[in-house]
Amino acid sequence: MSSEDRVSKPDAGMDAPSSSSWADEATNAADASSAPPSVVAQAEQDMNDMAKAQTDGAAGGDAGIIEPSYDVNVKLSDQLSDLQADPNDPLFSTTSFDALGLSDDILKGIYQMRFTKPSKIQERALPLLLRNPPTNMIGQSQSGTGKTAAFVLNMLARIDINLLQPQALVLAPSRELARQILGVIEVMGQFIQGLTVQAAIPMEREKRPNSFTAHIIVGTPGTVMDVARRRALATQNIRVLVLDEADNMLDQQGLGDQCHRVRQSLPPNIQIVLFSATFPKQVTTFAERFAPNANIITLQHQELTVDGIKQLYLDCPSEESKYDVLVKLYGLMTIGSSIIFVRTRDTALAIEQRLNAEGHQVACLTGAFEPSQRDLIIDAFRTGKAKVLIATNVLSRGIDVQTVSLVVNYDLPDNGRGEADPQVYLHRIGRTGRFGRVGVSISLIHGPMSFRMIQDISRYFGIEMTALPNDDWDRVEALIKRVIKSSRAGSNFKTGHTDIDM
């Protein structure tokens, strides 16, 4: 397994957790997890309200058009303006981009992307990031709230365009995320004459550059470590280092060692910027050591979930029946785009083959594929050529495809010891509901272990998850369809907190 595969939890050849104890506890779990009628009725009411609000507020007319997410990707919307005017929303801000002291070329890039106002994290982080002398930052905000633009704008503002040397380096945990960030830099920096950006990610031998000389380098830690060691990357003028998904990057079980080695190859007094939606306690100390004396913007667990994402779970009668649920969900999954998260590469391949053999069209992306294959698959997903993607945790973080309206946790994320991994859960479901949009996540559970896991996740974030009825598929389908369809009917922004409050 290459280092770039190690996103949050390795997806390599592990078997799914054994559910042998299920037979004994089946009745309990089924009782405990089948939803009382009032919960289901409440869910139905909420989803009807949400769907109605979406349809009422929809501008209409863009159904079927799918744009690459890093291109011109934000539709101007009155609904978004409403969210950005709500002090309780993570997209709220009182300032404008104009007030941040950015150059005209950078501002043109921002407005070309149709960003009208900063989000909360952008409003709070940017003045601190841009201040001189540069200060380190550890920044946390909910998934899909615009952290990328915050660190990209800081880098663009700090580049000396006349110095043809790498000056800023971004590390991301997967090649897909590194390529996405590179795309954002290119679009945002398109009016800065002479700006160059280069990816340092695993490539087939014949495509590998001999040297990395662009102003901004975006890469995965293993490759960056390698090119720095081979002196193919001149590091002496690098003055900004960004770790996106920083908690994952500093995790000592994963990419931590490589990130530390990259850091050691850079000049001592550089600005270090760490961003993520999650900073679990065990990583905080590492983060503070990695980015000393940083300005810190953090959130409580309870503030982390995005309220535009309707979180559901379905108690399946058997492990095998989870597959049947996928088949039933297929029609809903193709209204927008969907990601099905599984635990292992083997499961991903097995489900892909079975669904395709049965006449459904699905794609699959895991760390087992060749780099060029991975690029083709994610690009097909971004442009809507592939609408349903089965993936391991390799895609759980950072991927921004605005058409994703449904995330399915076929297997719940676990920490390898049979316990839930709330952080990975949060990142996975955060692939939908981006920047004020609505989305649905459905976790398929079976047996007491996964029931306990979903309870632990719900307790961790202080949220109530909604159980779908497991004996009335027509009703489940109608409920989900209304939300997803309305989200494709026009601009799929949520229209206020009450739409989706439980």
Ligand SMILES: Nc1ncnc2c1ncn2[C@@H]1O[C@H](COP(=O)(O)OP(=O)(O)OP(=O)(O)O)[C@@H](O)[C@H]1O
């Ligand atoms: N100020 C803004 N106005 C409108 N749209 C924005 C703004 N800032 C960012 N966006 C859009 O919001 C989406 C989510 O942004 P981004 O991918 O940076 O989120 P994130 O906070 O990094 O999420 P994650 O934690 O999942 O990585 C992107 O499509 C981006 O173009």
